[in-house]
Amino acid sequence: MYSLEDRMKAVELYIGSGCDEVVVLQTLGYPSPNALRQWYREYEQTGTLHHKVKRKIQYTEGQIIAAVAYYDKHAGSLIGTSRALGYPDRNTLSLWVRAAHPNEGTVPVKHCKSGRKLVRCSLEQKQAAVEAWMNGTPDYKIAAQYGVSKATVYAWKRQLLGKAPVRMKKKDDSFLVEGLPSGKKELESEIKSLQAEIHDLKMERDVLEKAAEIVKKGRGINLEKLTNAQKADVIGALSGEYRLCELLNSLKMAKSSYFYQRSAALRPDKYEDLRSDVRSAFYENSQCFGHRRVHAVLRKSGRTVSEKLIRRIMREERLMVHCARRRRYNSYMGEISPAVANVVSRDFHADAPNRKWLTDLTEFALPSGKVYLSPVIDCLTESLLTGPSVPVLMQSLPTR
Numbered sequence: 001m002y003s004l005e006d007r008m009k010a011v012e013l014y015i016g017s018g019c020d021e022v023v024v025l026q027t028l029g030y031p032s033p034n035a036l037r038q039w040y041r042e043y044e045q046t047g048t049l050h051h052k053v054k055r056k057i058q059y060t061e062g063q064i065i066a067a068v069a070y071y072d073k074h075a076g077s078l079i080g081t082s083r084a085l086g087y088p089d090r091n092t093l094s095l096w097v098r099a100a101h102p103n104e105g106t107v108p109v110k111h112c113k114s115g116r117k118l119v120r121c122s123l124e125q126k127q128a129a130v131e132a133w134m135n136g137t138p139d140y141k142i143a144a145q146y147g148v149s150k151a152t153v154y155a156w157k158r159q160l161l162g163k164a165p166v167r168m169k170k171k172d173d174s175f176l177v178e179g180l181p182s183g184k185k186e187l188e189s190e191i192k193s194l195q196a197e198i199h200d201l202k203m204e205r206d207v208l209e210k211a212a213e214i215v216k217k218g219r220g221i222n223l224e225k226l227t228n229a230q231k232a233d234v235i236g237a238l239s240g241e242y243r244l245c246e247l248l249n250s251l252k253m254a255k256s257s258y259f260y261q262r263s264a265a266l267r268p269d270k271y272e273d274l275r276s277d278v279r280s281a282f283y284e285n286s287q288c289f290g291h292r293r294v295h296a297v298l299r300k301s302g303r304t305v306s307e308k309l310i311r312r313i314m315r316e317e318r319l320m321v322h323c324a325r326r327r328r329y330n331s332y333m334g335e336i337s338p339a340v341a342n343v344v345s346r347d348f349h350a351d352a353p354n355r356k357w358l359t360d361l362t363e364f365a366l367p368s369g370k371v372y373l374s375p376v377i378d379c380l381t382e383s384l385l386t387g388p389s390v391p392v393l394m395q396s397l398p399t400r
Contacts, residue, residue: 129153281297350378
């Protein structure tokens with residue numbers, strides 16, 4: 001029935017697909033699984049296939065018409081027609097039906113159960129059936145609802161969901177998920193743990209932001225280096241959003257230390273008058289006195305106070321003396337380049353303007369940065385008593 005080329009093509013495709021019969025049947029549309037396995041065994045034993053082809057059974061035109069008529073009359077069953085008439089085989093009958101009804105498409109390969117009509121379901125019906133299966137509806141109920149077999153329902157699932165579908169089964173008021181290791185209770189516990197983790201991360205972010213706001217240090221804030229007073233301020237600012245025990249654990253602070261700092265913050269400052277005197281002495285002396293000289297000024301006024309206390313108050317009040325740093329010695333002399341040729345040879349006389357210029361470069365350190373002065377003098381002015389005014393070129397370069 002099949003030529004040598006067709007049989008060799010089927011065997012080669014069967015070997016190339018890893019002995020998968022479904023791939024061969026879907027690609028070529030022939031032969032039956034038994035014939036394919038028989039061809040493969042023959043090819044494995046002899047290395048080739050026989051050249052002789054069996055003779056086709058010749059059927060008369062009347063037999064062909066009778067077979068197609070019986071097929072149409074009895075709900076289009078290939079197997080039922082072959083069994084009732086005793087001829088032909090299913091593939092041959094399928095060719096006769098295609099030739100008799102060319103406008104009705106191909107004859108389906110899959111057939112309904114004997115005694116049932118052919119059922120064709122749309123894509124929406126298949127999707128609805130698969131959704132019902134995922135929600136826990138039994139397979140046999142879905143098959144009975146759509147008038148198909150359970151194997152057809154399984155085929156729809158593989159077509160729409162792939163090889164590993166997920167299904168929810170209801171058992172004892174809890175959903176069990178096929179393909180997933182956990183049920184409803186385990187999923188709820190996992191959700192709670194994720195929510196707790198999100199809560200902790202949000203609290204950690206808020207603590208860092210509030211600490212940076214209180215300490216006035218945007219980058220590089222380190223919670224471990226904060227003082228207990230600063231930690232107490234952070235906890236007090238966030239006490240309305242989070243529980244006290246959570247904030248204490250986040251900042252690694254004892255509960256007793258927090259309440260001590262809280263009560264200490266409510267007490268009046270016993271150095272309030274001294275702070276005012278320190279600020280007055282600092283600003284009255286042009287902000288040039290450090291803690292030693294401020295301490296000396298207060299002692300002359302009759303105040304007996306410790307020098308360390310003055311230093312602490314000035315640090316808390318941020319009373320700092322601004323002074324320019326001295327430049328450190330640097331032995332780097334720049335890139336060594338060849339000496340410039342001495343063209344002038346110390347002859348600074350010029351007979352015409354713009355022949356010889358004299359210049360120098362001076363650096364000035366200002367609060368806004370460095371400024372460079374470069375005056376230029378024409379050598380002609382050295383030999384003339386009177387003449388035009390000499391321009392001076394000044395150039396300011398930004399500090400790097």
